Amino acid sequence: MTRIPLLALGATLLLVLQIPAGFAANSYEEASKSFKQGNFAEALEKVETVITANPRDARARFLKGLILTEQGKPADAIKEFTSLTEDYPELPEPYNNLAVLYASQGQYDKARKALEMAIRTHPSYAIAHENLGDVYAKMASEAYDKALQLDRGNAAAQTKLAMIKDLFSGSVVPGRASPDTPDTTPPVVASITNEKPAAAAKAAAVPAPTAVPLNKGDVEGALAAVNGWAKAWSSKNPDGYLAFYAPSFQVPGGEPRSSWETMRRDRIVRPKKIDVTISSPKVTFDSAGRAIVKFRQGYKSDTLDTAGAKTLVLQKNNNHWQIVQERMN
Amino acid sequence: MLAQAVVAIAAAAATASYALAIGVAPAPISRHVTAPEAMLVRALLDIRDSKFSSAFDHIDSLLVSNPNFRLAQLVKGDLLMARTRPIDSIGNAAGGTAEQVAGLRDEARIRMVRSQIEPSSDLVPRYLLQMPAKEKLALVLDSTKSTLFVFENTGKTPHYVADYYVTIGKNGLEKFREGDKRTPVGVYHVVSQLPQARLTEFYGSGAYPISYPNEWDQMRGRDGHGIWLHGTPRNTYSRPPRASDGCIVLTNQDLETLAAKLQIGTTPIVITDSIDWAKRDDMEALRADLAASVEAWRHDWESRNTDAYLAHYARTFKSGGMNLAQWSAQKRQVNAGKSWIKVKVADVSLLLYPGKEDVAVATFEQDYDSNNLSNRMMKRQYWMRENNRWRIVYEGAA
Numbered sequence: 001m002t003r004i005p006l007l008a009l010g011a012t013l014l015l016v017l018q019i020p021a022g023f024a025a026n027s028y029e030e031a032s033k034s035f036k037q038g039n040f041a042e043a044l045e046k047v048e049t050v051i052t053a054n055p056r057d058a059r060a061r062f063l064k065g066l067i068l069t070e071q072g073k074p075a076d077a078i079k080e081f082t083s084l085t086e087d088y089p090e091l092p093e094p095y096n097n098l099a100v101l102y103a104s105q106g107q108y109d110k111a112r113k114a115l116e117m118a119i120r121t122h123p124s125y126a127i128a129h130e131n132l133g134d135v136y137a138k139m140a141s142e143a144y145d146k147a148l149q150l151d152r153g154n155a156a157a158q159t160k161l162a163m164i165k166d167l168f169s170g171s172v173v174p175g176r177a178s179p180d181t182p183d184t185t186p187p188v189v190a191s192i193t194n195e196k197p198a199a200a201a202k203a204a205a206v207p208a209p210t211a212v213p214l215n216k217g218d219v220e221g222a223l224a225a226v227n228g229w230a231k232a233w234s235s236k237n238p239d240g241y242l243a244f245y246a247p248s249f250q251v252p253g254g255e256p257r258s259s260w261e262t263m264r265r266d267r268i269v270r271p272k273k274i275d276v277t278i279s280s281p282k283v284t285f286d287s288a289g290r291a292i293v294k295f296r297q298g299y300k301s302d303t304l305d306t307a308g309a310k311t312l313v314l315q316k317n318n319n320h321w322q323i324v325q326e327r328m329n
Numbered sequence: 330m331l332a333q334a335v336v337a338i339a340a341a342a343a344t345a346s347y348a349l350a351i352g353v354a355p356a357p358i359s360r361h362v363t364a365p366e367a368m369l370v371r372a373l374l375d376i377r378d379s380k381f382s383s384a385f386d387h388i389d390s391l392l393v394s395n396p397n398f399r400l401a402q403l404v405k406g407d408l409l410m411a412r413t414r415p416i417d418s419i420g421n422a423a424g425g426t427a428e429q430v431a432g433l434r435d436e437a438r439i440r441m442v443r444s445q446i447e448p449s450s451d452l453v454p455r456y457l458l459q460m461p462a463k464e465k466l467a468l469v470l471d472s473t474k475s476t477l478f479v480f481e482n483t484g485k486t487p488h489y490v491a492d493y494y495v496t497i498g499k500n501g502l503e504k505f506r507e508g509d510k511r512t513p514v515g516v517y518h519v520v521s522q523l524p525q526a527r528l529t530e531f532y533g534s535g536a537y538p539i540s541y542p543n544e545w546d547q548m549r550g551r552d553g554h555g556i557w558l559h560g561t562p563r564n565t566y567s568r569p570p571r572a573s574d575g576c577i578v579l580t581n582q583d584l585e586t587l588a589a590k591l592q593i594g595t596t597p598i599v600i601t602d603s604i605d606w607a608k609r610d611d612m613e614a615l616r617a618d619l620a621a622s623v624e625a626w627r628h629d630w631e632s633r634n635t636d637a638y639l640a641h642y643a644r645t646f647k648s649g650g651m652n653l654a655q656w657s658a659q660k661r662q663v664n665a666g667k668s669w670i671k672v673k674v675a676d677v678s679l680l681l682y683p684g685k686e687d688v689a690v691a692t693f694e695q696d697y698d699s700n701n702l703s704n705r706m707m708k709r710q711y712w713m714r715e716n717n718r719w720r721i722v723y724e725g726a727a
Contacts, residue, residue: 133413140406140408140410140413140421142406143405145424146399147403147422148399149425149565303332305412306412306415
C-alpha cells in the first residue's frame with residue numbers, strides 16, 4: 001500500500017493524492033458517470049471497488065458520501081464525510097457537505113461547527129460562507145421561535161444549503177503532478193490556494209452570460225480595480241478609495257456626491273482597523289461594455305464582522321476601470 | 330449596533346443604581362445571583378463590549394442548562410442574525426407579536442438594572458420598622474427593578490439575604506379594580522399555601538396568596554382578589570417584567586428557595602414602585618414614636634380612662650361596619666361595666682405603608698383580661714399620622 005505525502009508549501013497547500021494507475025482511476029470515472037446518471041447502487045458498487053484498492057482515495061470516498069446522500073442514507077453519508085474530515089482536515093468540501101447533512105436533520109449547531117471548520121481552513125471559501133450564513137439565519141430563527149414560543153413545525157426545517165458535488169470544486173485547482181513530486185507513480189496534485197481569483201471564479205457553477213466578447217485583459221483590469229478598491233478601503237485610505245469611483249458614479253439615493261463622499265470618508269476613517277475581502281468574483285460585461293463584477297464582500301472592523309453579496313459596475317475611462325454603480329444584494 | 334442597543338440598556342441600568350441615587354456609599358454585602366441571570370448579564374456585557382464570540386459562548390452554555398430562558402434564546406437569535414446582517418436592536422425576530430418582543434427587551438433592561446443592585450448592610454427599606462422575633466422573614470417588592478428583596482430578621486433588625494427577579498401585573502402597580510391587571514401597592518401578608526393538586530401547570534412550583542385586598546384597601550374601595558406569589562410553567566424560565574394579571578411571579582427555582590422560609594400567615598410583603606432605603610438609625614425615631622403610640626393606647630385602655638383611650642382613634646376610623654361615633658358609644662358602654670382591665674400586647678410588628686400618606690400597620694398578640702371577660706387574639710391596627718399624632722384608622726382581628 002502506498003503512502004500519501006501531504007506537503008504544505010508556504011501559503012499554498014499541496015495535496016498529493018496518489019491513485020494507482022489504470023484500473024482504479026477508470027473505475028472512479030465510471031462510478032462518477034453512474035452517479036451522474038442516477039444509477040446510485042451501481043455507482044456505489046464501483047466506488048467501493050476503488051476505495052478497497054486505495055482506502056485513502058479522498059476523491060472516491062467523497063463520491064461515496066455523495067452517493068449515500070442521494071440514496072437517502074444521511075447517517076452513512078455523515079460517517080463517510082466525517083472520516084474524510086478526520087483524514088484530510090485541510091479539505092473544506094467534506095466539512096461543507098457534512099454541514100449540509102447536519103442542517104437537513106435540523107442539527108444546526110453541528111452544521112455551524114463543520115462550516116466554521118471549512119472556513120477556518122479556507123477563509124474565502126464562498127459556498128461555505130453562504131451556507132454558514134444560512135445556518136446562522138436558521139439557528140437565529142430557531143432561537144427566536146423558542147424566545148417567542150412559536151411553533152412553526154417542520155416547515156421551518158427546510159434549508160437551501162448547497163452540497164458540493166466535486167471534491168476540489170471551489171477553492172481547489174485540480175491539476176496534474178508537477179515533475180518535482182518525489183513519488184514515482186503519477187499522482188494527482190491539487191494545489192489549494194485562496195488567492196487566485198481565477199480559482200474563486202471557477203466556484204460559480206453557472207457560467208456567466210457574456211454580452212460582448214470576453215476580453216481577458218478587461219476581466220483582469222476590472223478585477224484589479226475591484227481588488228485595488230478593497231485594498232484602499234482596508235488600508236483606510238479614503239482618497240485612494242474614492243479615486244476608484246468614476247465622476248459619473250450614481251450616488252445611491254440620489255444624494256449629492258459631496259455628502260456621500262463625506263459619509264464614506266467618515267466610514268473609512270472611524271474604525272481602528274478594517275479588513276475587506278473579496279471572494280468568488282464573477283465578471284460579466286453588458287452591451288455598453290461595462291464590467292459587472294459580482295462577489296462576496298467580507299467586511300471586518302473592530303466593531304463589525306459581516307459579509308454579503310455585492311455588485312460593482314465598472315466603466316473603462318482612459319484605460320482605467322472605475323466604479324459607476326455599487327449595490328449590496 | 331446590537332452592541333449599542335445593549336450599551337443603552339447598560340447606561341439606563343447604571344443610573345438606576347439605588348446606591349448612587351441616594352448618594353450613600355453603602356457597605357456592600359455579597360449578593361447571590363442565580364447562575365442563569367449571571368450568565369445572561371455576562372453575555373449582554375460582552376455584546377456591549379463587542380465581544381460577540383464570548384457572548385455567544387455564555388448564551389449557549391446558559392441555554393444548555395436553561396433552554397426555556399426565552400430572553401436568552403432571543404439574544405442567541407440576535408447574535409446569530411448579526412452574523413448575517415447588521416442589526417441595531419435587541420430582538421429581530423420575524424413573527425411573534427410586538428408585545429412579546431417588547432416584553433423580552435424589557436426583561437433585558439431589567440436584568441441589567443438588577444445587575445447593578447448592591448445590597449448594603451447599612452440600609453434597609455424604611456417600611457420594616459419593627460419585626461418581632463417570631464417573624465423570621467420580610468419581603469419587599471421594588472417594581473421599577475422587578476425585584477423581590479428578602480430580609481431575614483436576625484435579632485430585631487432585618488438583614489438582606491436575597492433578591493429575586495419577579496414579574497408583576499401587565500399594567501403595573503396600584504391595583505384598584507377586579508381585572509385591571511395590576512399588582513397592589515401596600516403592606517400585605519402571605520396568608521396561605523395552595524395545595525399543588527389544585528394548581529394547573531401555569532403556576533409552576535407553587536402558589537402563595539397574599540392578603541389583598543387588606544382592610545385599608547377595602548376602606549378605600551379597592552376590590553379584586555387572588556393576588557398570589559407563584560412560579561412559572563415548565564416551558565418558561567421567566568416571564569417578562571410586566572406580564573401577569575396582578576400576581577407576583579418568580580422562577581420556580583427562586584420560589585422553591587423562598588417557600589422553604591415562608592411563614593404562612595406571618596411573613597409580610599411590602600409592595601412599592603421604588604424602595605425607600607434608610608439607615609437603621611434614621612428609622613429609630615419613627616419606630617419609637619409608633620411603638621410609644623401603641624403602648625399609650627394599651628395603657629389608656631387598661632386604665633379605663635375612656636376619653637384618653639378613644640382619643641387614639643381617628644375621626645375617619647372604621648371597624649366592622651362601625652364608625653367612630655358608634656365605636657365610641659360601644660366602648661363607653663363596655664368600659665362602664667368593668668371594675669378592672671388588663672391588656673398585654675406582645676410580638677408587635679410595625680410596618681410603614683409605602684406611599685405619601687403616613688400610614689402604618691401594627692400587628693400584635695393582644696391578651697385582654699377583665700373582671701367579666703378574657704380573650705387572646707392577634708390584632709391588626711392601621712395607624713395614620715395626622716397633625717403629628719398617630720391615630721388608629723382601623724382595628725380588627727389579624
